Amino acid sequence: MEQNGAESRAMIFVSCKREKHYSREVILPWHALVRVYAGEMRIVSADRSFVFRAGDTVLLPRNQLGRLSKVPFNGEAFKSVSICFPQETLQKYYSAIQQPLIVPVPPDARLLSQHPLLESLFSSLLPYFDLADELPQEVTDIKVNEAIAVLRSIDKSVDNVLGHFEEPGKIDLADFMEKNYMFNLTATRFGYLTGRSLTTFKRDFKKAFGDTPEKWLTRKRLETAHYQIVEQKRKPSDVYFEVGFENLSHFSYAFKKQFGYNPTSVANN
Structure with a gap:
């Protein structure tokens, strides 16, 4: 199912952009884990900018304001696979484990190092997008929880992002x-x-x-x-x-x- 360049499987989707330049303001309501397969993903915030290319895996934090661009590169259309983490899913996950000490960190996009667990996670997702029907919700839930477990396994500090549930506080x-x-x-x-x-x-x-x-x-x-x-x-x-x-x-x-x-x-x- 193609909708505005994104094939949806609930909280897991493929994005494909063939136009020369695609850009929009974005405030993610949920954290998202993104694997770029082709093209460039550019993120510009008030005081920082990031460029991610094929092979990069990025954790994008929720509630952060920026301009997201998805751009073809070297003649290849932009393509990525994203896994979103709804707050209720994260709260349920963390309530079932021993609560870690949460120390809120600067909410920047986080480039993750290559790791076999990440490769296995995303490789296991690609075949599902050949399905004619929606990915069953039970399978989606399993994969989202698997993604959380993988992130916690390869980056111990990720709890400070995923496990932080407070809404934005009053700022200047x-x-x-x-x-x-x-x-x-x-x-x-x-x-x-x-x-x-x-x-x-x-x-x-x-x-x-x-x-x-x-x-x-x-x-x-x-x-x-x-x-x-x-x-x-x-x-x-x-x-x-x-x-x-x-x-x-x-x-x-x-x-x-x-x-x-x-x-x-x-x-x-």
Whole structure:
């Protein structure tokens, strides 16, 4: 079953991207273990970036804001297999074992070293995607639990990621927004990531910036775009998505409304 480039088997799926460039903002609701088979997977966060290629296995933490790109490489379409770990599955797993001491760690993407157990895990999954029917839930549950056991076996510190169940706590809103304004999220999602309800987020935002989130975000993104087009001589078509606009026409309209001229006229000067 092909859906937007991903063949679904519940919490285990294959992703295949043939287009030249596929990119989107992402906040994973669950931790995910990803094996890249072809192409490149690029992740850009507020202050770090990562590039993963064929043969790499990566543990992606939940609730982390970034821009994920899946790109063909050396003429090969991007292909990966992912295993997601729902919170209820992890809580059930950890409640059945002796509870480890959890020390929360920086929530960065974690590149795992090659290991026979990882090779065996992913090799055992590939044949299932030749099935015409959905993978039985019982089999999916077994494989997800196997993946947890494999991770804990090869990396003792992984408990600090998988076994940490707390939701985002209240953090410095102004600092977070200054670092992450270019990500195209709703105010509700920004509020969640800063540990606030929507009402509290809007109230605290007004105190911090003296404006509504919508107006501040638009102005901040346009100012950044203006600098990149005028000073760095970048094309509007290369800038609009990076600063948080969904499409070029909306960006061009907002840019002209803000500055009084089209971004293309500036770029051509």
